Amino acid sequence: MSSIATPAAARAAELRRRGRFRPGDIVLHGLTLLASLAAVSLLVLIAWKITDQARPAIHDFGLRFLTTKTWDPGTRQVFGAAAFLFGTAVTSLGALLIAGPLSIAIALFLTELAPRWIRGPVGALVEMLAAVPSVVVGLWGILVMGPFVADHLEPFLHRTLGFIPLFRGDASIFGLLPAILVLTIMITPIVSSVSRELFIGVPRDLKEGALALGTTRWEMIRGLVFPYARSGIAAALILGLGRAVGEAIAVTQVIGGNVAIHWSLFQPGDTLASRIASQYQGASSAKQVSAIAYLAVILLCFSLVANIGAQAIVRRFAGRHPVAR
């Protein structure tokens, strides 16, 4: 055996010894192939099924659907997605705006700043937030967070930032702002735990090297940790965005299910996913069922675009990695 120098040569020798028949490898290959095919075909089947259901609505409303603000399952039977596109964009971007910095701060604290004994428990607790079922988060949103938002947070925002149209209007336990806060709670664990893994992945010798050169901790983080993890953080944020866009149940419970576009975050609205969850079952007309499937097609397309965008960002950043070079 000692005469074999490289692993490749070792494998070749092994092959020669056992002949061409390798049942284990063939089974492994088959199983993994089957698993990936199953995932891909499931996605294709879902996409095909909802597009098929949406066909009458796509035919009836065409692209006007995207700019129509009305959703009338009553007498007029006119459906449009504009209000839900607006609600989805506002709530998920709002949640990302709060959860992004928050999550990165949590991850930095846990990897760079916290005493060692605190890292494990706090990290585990933050991740446990992700395990809380969305319907429970929603109920908590109505019963605990809602009254706080209506009695304290919104009046406070109105007093201090009322000159911005976003923070005008009557305080309410239902609305875009409660939905943003609920989504923030739901995406923070994901973004922070992914970021934490990224920060842990920054080589220790580089960090110590930077500190040895006399940088402060913040300079080390800004100059080394962030650039090193940049593409990963972008991917983590997109992952959080996807979660926020797709979340239905908790949003339904707190957003106030209203079809409208307005500047104030205190007003009720609705999102694509929330509308699908609340009105798919028992929709009274075939046209409404089809319009809801159309919403699902839009949601699916949006996710695809977001993913392709995320990959483009990741590739771009990865291409000019300042530290790796």
Add this chain to the structure above:
Amino acid sequence: MRKLTKLAVLVAAVGALGASASEASTGRTTGTLKGAGSSFVAPLVAQWQANYKSSEIQYNPIGSGGGIAAITSRTVDFGASDAPLSKDQFAACKGCVQIPWALSATAIPYNVPGLNGRLHLNAGVLADIYLGKVTNWNSPRVKALNRKLSLPDLKITPVYRSDNSGTSYNFTDYLAHASAEWKSKIGVGVNANWPAGIGAPKSNGVAAAVSQTKGAVGYVDVAYTLKNHLQFAAIQNKSGKWALPGLRGIKSAAALITKVPANGELSIVNPPKAAKYANAYPISTFTYVILPTKTSSAQELRRFVFWALTNGQQYGPRLLFVPIPKVVLSYSEKTLNKVKS
């Protein structure tokens, strides 16, 4: 990692559809009947489950919309809905019949702090509140109906069901009967293009929204309203009397039915001015069981539903369900015979 990210995002996006489409699979055993739907009728079905001996009854109160979806895909033996099936739903269900099997009412709970008595409302004011035209509790329109109350200067927040609901059907049916504007602009249905207010899912969502929002008014089935100790309004009927959603008021409204149409659809909202309906509570409703006309468990289903329509009605009054009138019973029995194996 990147592939996982992609998949996770996609799964999250379609998760909502997937979750609602995946009903429990059939897995039927002899002697068990599975049902799903209306949460309105659920307390009564619970009594039936406890007292019916010939089969085991399983019932999942997922809401009328869910019940219609479940029986349409035949994942249950019977569905239950407070709203009659629409034309499209009848067509999709392929050979279903709907049978009125219980009778109750929708209450109007409200949250107006510091009132020195029960709130009184009528159809016109309720319609205008939900149309967004009456917006303050101290509006002269509300004051005119509540002379003895000191109404506060407080914004009215109407609360509606954001999911598809038989209770919404009952309520919009009532408003459409009372207000021409509601009928032409909004219409009747399990959901609507609500011009004002906030939406919350399910009965418990509406109840929570009303109890947490100062100035809110909503609509929830009467059994749920009582169980959760919500304050509810007295409603003026067409005879001019103030009615509460009690047995007497519901029974009086049900006297409106003298003949049942072929499709079984009944509406007893807002009965006209007459001595017969003097005590009628104007937001009363029948609720339906939906059965497939061709099913392998036809015999057991017929036996159970017949029992529910006859012996089973005795468990109703304690839960504010009024026994169904004779004319409806004879229609229901006749229709039940269409269910064959």
